[in-house]
Amino acid sequence: xxxxxxxxxxxxxxxxxxxxxxxxxxxxxxxxxxxxxxxxxxxxxxxxxxxxxxxxxxxxxxxxxxxxxxxxxxxxxxxxxxxxxxxxxxxxxxxxxxxxxxxxxxxxxxxxxxxxxxxxxxxxxxxxxxxxxxxxxxxxxxxxxxxxxxxxxxxxxxxxxxxxxxxxxxxxxxxxxxxxxxxxxxxxxxxxxxxxxxxxxxxxxxxxxxxxxxxxxxxxxxxxxxxxxxxxxxxxxxxxxxxxxxxxxxxxxxxxxxxxxxxxxxxxxxxxxxxxxxxxxxxxxxxxx
Amino acid sequence: xxxxxxxxxxxxxxxxxxxxxxxxxxxxxxxxxxxxxxxxxxxxxxxxxxxxxxxxxxxxxxxxxxxxxxxxxxxxxxxxxxxxxxxxxxxxxxxxxxxxxxxxxxxxxxxxxxxxxxxxxxxxxxxxxxxxxxxxxxxxxxxxxxxxxxxxxxxxxxxxxxxxxxxxxxxxxxxxxxxxxxxxxxxxxxxxxxxxxxxxxxxxxxxxxxxxxxxxxxxxxxxxxxxxxxxxxxxxxxxxxxxxxxxxxxxxxxxxxxxxxxxxxxxxxxxxxxxxxxxxxxxxxxxxx
Numbered sequence: 001x002x003x004x005x006x007x008x009x010x011x012x013x014x015x016x017x018x019x020x021x022x023x024x025x026x027x028x029x030x031x032x033x034x035x036x037x038x039x040x041x042x043x044x045x046x047x048x049x050x051x052x053x054x055x056x057x058x059x060x061x062x063x064x065x066x067x068x069x070x071x072x073x074x075x076x077x078x079x080x081x082x083x084x085x086x087x088x089x090x091x092x093x094x095x096x097x098x099x100x101x102x103x104x105x106x107x108x109x110x111x112x113x114x115x116x117x118x119x120x121x122x123x124x125x126x127x128x129x130x131x132x133x134x135x136x137x138x139x140x141x142x143x144x145x146x147x148x149x150x151x152x153x154x155x156x157x158x159x160x161x162x163x164x165x166x167x168x169x170x171x172x173x174x175x176x177x178x179x180x181x182x183x184x185x186x187x188x189x190x191x192x193x194x195x196x197x198x199x200x201x202x203x204x205x206x207x208x209x210x211x212x213x214x215x216x217x218x219x220x221x222x223x224x225x226x227x228x229x230x231x232x233x234x235x236x237x238x239x240x241x242x243x244x245x246x247x248x249x250x251x252x253x254x255x256x257x258x259x260x261x262x263x264x265x266x267x268x269x270x271x272x273x274x275x276x277x278x279x280x281x282x283x284x285x286x287x288x289x
Numbered sequence: 290x291x292x293x294x295x296x297x298x299x300x301x302x303x304x305x306x307x308x309x310x311x312x313x314x315x316x317x318x319x320x321x322x323x324x325x326x327x328x329x330x331x332x333x334x335x336x337x338x339x340x341x342x343x344x345x346x347x348x349x350x351x352x353x354x355x356x357x358x359x360x361x362x363x364x365x366x367x368x369x370x371x372x373x374x375x376x377x378x379x380x381x382x383x384x385x386x387x388x389x390x391x392x393x394x395x396x397x398x399x400x401x402x403x404x405x406x407x408x409x410x411x412x413x414x415x416x417x418x419x420x421x422x423x424x425x426x427x428x429x430x431x432x433x434x435x436x437x438x439x440x441x442x443x444x445x446x447x448x449x450x451x452x453x454x455x456x457x458x459x460x461x462x463x464x465x466x467x468x469x470x471x472x473x474x475x476x477x478x479x480x481x482x483x484x485x486x487x488x489x490x491x492x493x494x495x496x497x498x499x500x501x502x503x504x505x506x507x508x509x510x511x512x513x514x515x516x517x518x519x520x521x522x523x524x525x526x527x528x529x530x531x532x533x534x535x536x537x538x539x540x541x542x543x544x545x546x547x548x549x550x551x552x553x554x555x556x557x558x559x560x561x562x563x564x565x566x567x568x569x570x571x572x573x574x575x576x577x578x
Contacts, residue, residue, distance in 0.1 A: 003471065082495055090495030095474050128495075163472040163516035167507050182292065183452040185384050202526055205534030205571050206371055206379030206417075218456050227452035236525035237491055245494030282494050 001036060001043040003097050004122065011121040014113065018046070018104075021117050026100050034066055036088025041097045045089075045144075046117070048104030049074075053133045053141070055221075056109035061101065061123065062221060064133070065089065065140035076135030082284060086128075086140050093125035094244065098147060122147045127217070127243070129281035138283065143221060183226055184212030187233045187268075195235035196263045197247075197255065202235055213239040215249075215274040222277075229271040232262070245282035249275045257285040290325060290332040292386050293411065300410040303402065307335070307393075310406050315389050323355055325377025330386045334378075334433075335406070337393030338363075342422045342430070344510075345398035350390065350412065351510060353422070354378065354429035365424030371573060375417075375429050382414035383533065387436060411436045416506070416532070418570035427572065432510060472515055473501030476522045476557075484524035485552045486536075486544065491524055502528040504538075504563040511566075518560040521551070534571035538564045546574040 006025045015021045018030050027044040028035045036042025045063060047056065055062035065086035068078040080086060092099055101120045105113055111120075123144040133139040193208035194201050202209045213234040216224030224230050234242060241247055247257035251272050254261050256279070264270060279286065295314045304310045307319050316333040317324045325331025334352060336345065344351035354375035357367040369375060381388055390409045392401055400409075412433040422428040482497035483490050491498045502523040505513030513519050523531060530536055536546035540561050543550050545568070553559060568575065 003474075087495055094493060094496045094498050095477060096470050097474065098470060163514065165514045165516065166512065167515040181385050181387060185292075185386065188384060200526070202530055203535050204383060204530055205573060206376055207383045209383050209529055209533060209535075223455065225452065225454045226456040227454065236529045237489070240498055240525045241491055241493055244498060246492050246498075284494060 001040045001097075003041070003043045004100075006100075009119055011119060013119045015102075015117040015119075016115075018117065021046070021102055021119075024119075026119055027102055032066070032085065034085030034088060036085055036092065038084065038087035038091060040088070041091040041095060042085060042088035042099055043092075043097065044100040044102065046102045046104055047107050047109070047112075048117075049106040049108060053139055054107075056107065056111055058111050059146040060220070061144040063089075063142045063144055065128075065142065068137055068139070076133055076137045076139065079138040080130075080140045082140060089125055089142050090128055093128055093142070096124055098122040098124060099144065101144065101146075127219075129245070130283050131280070143219065183228060183231060187212050187228060187231045190265050190268060191233035191263075194233070194263075195238055196232050197234060197238040197258075197260060199263065200235045209236075210234065211236055211239045213242055215270070216277040217243075224274065224277075229269055230274050232270075242278075245285065248279040248282055248285050250279075251275060290329045290386075292330070292332045293389075295389075298408055300408060302408045304391075304406040304408075305404075307406065310335070310391055310408075313408075315408055316391055321355070321374065323374030323377060325374055325381065327373065327376035327380060329377070330380040330384060331374060331377035331388055332381075332386065333389040333391065335391045335393055336396050336398070336401075337406075338395040338397060342428055343396075345396065345400055347400050348435040349509070350433040352378075352431045352433055354417075354431065357426055357428070365422055365426045365428065368427040369419075369429045371429060378414055378431050379417055382417060382431070385413060387411040387413060388433065390433065390435075409435075416508075418534070419572050420569070432508065472517060472520060476501050476517060476520050479554050479557060480522035480552075483522070483552075484527055485521050486523060486527040486547075486549060488552065489524045498525075499523065500525055500528045502531055504559070505566045506532075513563065513566075514560075518558055519563050521559075531567075534574065537568040537571055537574050539568070540564060 009024050009026060021027050022030060027046055033046050034042050035044040053064045065080050068076055068080045070077050101123045102117050103112055103120050104117045105115045123146050126143045126145050128142045130138050130140050188210050193210040210233050213232045214224050215230050216222055218224045218226050247255050249262050250256055253264055298313050298315060310316050311319060316335055322335050323331050324333040342353045354369050357365055357369045359366050390412045391406050392409050393406045394402055394404050412435050415432045415434045417429060417431045419427050419429050477499050482499040499522050502521045503513050504519050505511055507513045507515050536544050538551050539545055542553055
């Protein structure tokens with residue numbers, strides 16, 4: 001894979017066909033939406049209608065994974081799996097690889113080009129999850145956020161990158177969910193900064209460190225509440241793992257995917273439906289467990 | 290402490306004296322710069338000359354801690370300690386508590402008010418470290434970043450906060466250091482996502498997760514390089530702990546503050562002076578260890 005910008009084709013570059021996009025080096029395939037390999041990651045996607053569940057907010061895209069659809073009608077006829085291009089996108093998520101986004105004229109979105117294809121810059125996969133699509137089958141969805149601020153230099157996997165001695169500081173606009181810090185504070189106090197999964201209390205200079213982790217994500221797409229009933233006190237490791245489907249929690253607080261049981265304070269009233277919502281985002285754990 | 294905005298005193302409110310600031314409920318003291326307690330955190334600071342090492346970039350403030358200065362001349366005559374107001378600011382850092390920033394007329398900065406005092410909104414402590422000040426004595430410095438985007442509601446420690454069922458999503462501008470993702474990628478590949486401190490490989494859905502941690506921070510203030518010689522592959526826990534002075538690394542890669550030794554790949558040429566720079570940020574570890 002070759003991640004990042006391609007010389008000579010800045011954001012906004014227009015192309016008449018997928019073949020022109022391919023020859024330019026922006027996306028290696030002629031038909032497939034995702035360009036990538038499970039072990040190496042994905043470096044480009046094309047948004048061009050494709051799936052009935054796609055959403056396009058411009059800088060924020062909800063992209064549906066590949067597979068399970070009838071090639072002639074495009075309709076979903078089976079569950080999608082975390083393999084091939086979908087697995088490649090997850091690899092890019094875990095490693096924060098940049099993904100070139102190309103929009104095509106068939107896309108039902110105000111951001112679609114009138115004709116042909118347009119390269120729209122670099123995005124990162126912020127998260128992925130599974131849900132039941134409009135078709136009734138499981139689909140894998142990816143939230144992609146545009147990387148604002150500048151063009152990343154082109155890179156390949158071939159050589160060790162040199163990096164920068166003086167990395168630049170640039171202002172960039174991010175869409176932040178406005179969190180109530182007092183809620184996070186009180187959950188951390190309730191547990192004295194001890195992780196509800198492993199009990200670790202991470203000692204730093206001047207105090208302990210823990211994180212408030214939302215069970216049902218509070219992003220625009222999922223709409224979880226920023227309230228105690230939807231927040232856990234976790235160490236950064238278990239927070240990272242929980243958000244990325246490394247484990248889930250059953251209604252009796254036993255853990256799925258890893259050993260153990262969630263420690264719950266008597267005054268901490270967790271809303272069970274939020275645990276259910278989170279489990280549904282990562283159904284492979286339930287199947288494999 | 291009472292964190293956050295105070296009703297009736299929006300950002301930009303002007304005051305003739307410290308006493309007016311105090312009566313308004315913005316800062317509890319008449320002379321001290323930091324309002325806070327080590328165990329509860331700090332909720333407000335006044336920038337008003339004070340220390341010769343202070344820096345004011347507006348939305349980014351480098352604030353010098355308290356103590357060690359002669360009360361009549363203001364000159365530094367002893368090392369500062371991580372106690373009292375300084376410890377309160379660290380508690381606010383670890384818990385992400387908002388801090389009201391008030392600028393006074395004596396401040397040598399383009400952002401100082403012409404006379405009296407001005408409430409300038411909420412900031413967060415991004416990091417703290419120790420350095421040798423212009424005086425030759427150790428001072429503790431705090432990087433504060435302005436919380437952009439909106440006014441946080443007022444809060445006290447008295448009751449459990451209610452939080453929000455539908456937290457708002459707002460665009461806000463952040464100053465990001467432009468990191469070369471290819472550098473982080475290659476460090477994670479080199480170690481196969483295994484933490485160089487504890488060896489953990491954090492399993493998530495679809496792959497493993499690790500983080501690229503800079504040894505000498507790459508923020509504007511510290512100016513570390515975004516290169517392999519300045520990056521470690523760490524799990525989120527050890528990354529959080531390393532950045533917050535929970536442990537340091539000696540030149541022979543043995544750990545200071547926690548047990549163990551850094552695992553270093555033969556092709557990973559860590560610049561030893563960066564380890565030294567990081568150790569100097571947290572000298573209490575060396576003294577206590």
